[in-house]
Amino acid sequence: MAKYLLLKHYRGAPSAVNDVPMDQWTPEEISAHVQYMRDFAARLEETGEFVDSQALAPEGTFVRYDGEGRPPVTDGPFAETKDVIAGWMVIDVDSYERAVELAGELSAAPGAGGKPIHEWLELRPFLTSPPTITE
Amino acid sequence: MTAQLDEALLRSLTPGVLGILVRRGADFAAAEDAVQDALIEAIRVWPADPPRDPKGWLVTVAWRKFLDATRAEAARRRREDVLDEEPEPGQAAAVDDTLQLYFLCAHPSLSSSSAVALTLRAVGGLTTRQIAQAYLVPEATMAQRISRAKRTVSGVRFDQPGDVATVLRVLYLVFNEGYSGDVDLAAEAIRLTRQLAAAIDHPEVAGLLALMLLHHARRATRTAPDGGLVPLAEQDRGRWDTALIAEGVEILQAALARDRLGEYQAQAAIAALHADAPTAGETDWVQIVAWYDELVRLTGSPIVRLNRAVAVGEADGPRAGLAALAELDDSLPRHTAVAAYLHERDGDLATAARLYAEAAHQAPHLAERDYLTRQAARLNTRRH
Structure with a gap:
């Protein structure tokens, strides 16, 4: 089994095919989209492949250490930041092929006009512990 | 009876109890649920009231749990009529x-x-x-x-x-999953393989058990205190578990004597040759290459060929290892790491450093990536 992160970018990834901003969909289209995502996660729980799914606020704070005895420095949000991560799903699957299949399914979530968004999702494997037997 | 003793005993009884329920006519899924329920009840009840016949207790309770669950399904009333009788005792297992x-x-x-x-x-x-x-x-x-x-x-x-x-x-x-969380999967695999070896006489079962024991013997030395990987050549051989090695070698020798070689016996033979070397420098690489040849014949696996190239590099020198490596697809996992190692041994430190960094970038395992990054850093600082 291998764990993969399905990463959803708002910016930074190539544009989706059906690239209409969500605030210009009809309320019914938004409901259909949300339902699709829920059904997808529920189906993965059924198949025993679901690990985690989270959505993130589009903007955050940048924080860094500022030396002994001083409070951390905060900055941002930076409007010019190229990439925005909208959320993720973590899956635990038998093969890379299965991970690609599921990412393709998730990317087919309906958007404007009830048509699939065809958005780009990034598929990243987790780094794991090395196997016991290597030589 | 301590709680730990309870658990070890309980878990060793599990397959036998489940087998009895299935033989009595319970379907596998329901029987398995019932046995789990009985195990949970045992953990609750046994510390205060240990049974004289633990297995009999588990069978009785699991069977009752199974009947309760079956009864609870009103829709399956007809089946209940069949099952709600005392089972025939001691049906001989084929x-x-x-x-x-x-x-x-x-x-x-x-x-x-x-x-x-x-x-x-x-x-x-x-x-x-x-x-x-x-x-x-x-x-x-x-x-x-x-x-x-x-x-x-x-x-x-x-x-x-x-x-x-x-x-x-x-x-x-x-x-191979090793150790994550609070369950020691390596130890569990060894326990289950021992149990299997007791149930069936098969040289490959013995071969796998030997392979596990020989690798388990080195476990404590494979990881540095900071969690970093320690390669075989740098492990503290004085801390290898000699009792496990002796047991693994004995099981392997008995299996090999049956003259029905398989991949697990061949892998165990390689592990035994490593375990047998008092120092890394005294490893019998020529014999190890011969075992890899057997493994290639048995499995045809490209990963085995890659490991064989490392062994050839040790037996016949890094140039020979690189020649063996050149015959393999360079997209194989760990191919770049092996190339880096062989180039370093061949004295080409610049190429080695570059390949170690590249291998680190491709590494699928965290500890392996850190190890390879450290190798690249070691060569880079040495060259400056």
Whole structure:
């Protein structure tokens, strides 16, 4: 089994095919989209492949250490930041092929006009512990 | 009786109890649930009131749990009539129940992850929560994986002979997962393989058990205190577990004497040659290459060929190793890491440093990536 992160970018990834901003969909289209995502996660729980799914606020704070005895420095949000991560799903699957299949399914979530968004999702494997037997 | 003793005993009894329920006519999925319920009850009741016959106790309680669950399903009233009688005692088992359970849980219709999960629960007696923790997935996900696996094999006849190779593959996967969470999967794999070896006389079962013991013997020396990987050549051989090595070698020799070589015996033979060398410099690489030749013949695996190239590099020098490596597809996992190592031994430190960094970038394992990055850094600082 291998764990993969399905990463959803708002910016930074190539544009989706059906690239209409969500605030210009009809309320019914938004409901259909949300339902699709829920059904997808529920189906993965059924198949025993679901690990985690989270959505993130589009903007955050940048924080860094500022030396002994001083409070951390905060900055941002930076409007010019190229990439925005909208959320993720973590899956635990038998093969890379299965991970690609599921990412393709998730990317087919309906958007404007009830048509699939065809958005780009990034598929990243987790780094794991090395196997016991290597030589 | 301590709680720990309870658990070890309980879990060793699990497959036998489950086998009895299935033989009495319970379907596998329901019987497995009932045995889990009985185990939980045992953990609750035994510390204060230990039974004189633990297995008999478990069979009685599990059977009652099974009947309760069956009764609770009002829709299955007709089945209840059949089952709500005392079972015939002591139906003679045509084949060993434990062995049949291994076959069922590693059935070829299951994906490897399902087979692993089902084996750990039904044969190993681990709880769903423990298995979920070991594989770092939510308990609900693991529960679904197990119940789907049970559904998949529910139509398989319990007395059909199975394939030992699929069982060994599952146990090998469990062992290789190593140690994560609070369940020691390597130790569990060894326990299950010992139990299998007791149930069936098969040289490859012995070979796998020997392989596990020989690798387990080196476990404490494989990781530095900071969690970093320690390669074989740098491990503190004085801390290898000599008792496990002796046992592994003895089991392997008995298996090899049967003259039915298989891949696990060949792998164990390589591990035994490493275990046998007092220092890394005294390793018998020529014999190891010969065993890799056998492994290539047995499996044809490109990963084996890659490991063979490392061994050739040690036996005949890095140039010979690089020549062996050149015959292989460079997209193989760890190909770049092997190339880096052989180039370093050949004295080409600039190429080695570049390849170590590249290999680190490709590494699928965190500890391996850190190790390779450190190798690149070591060569880069030395060259400046």
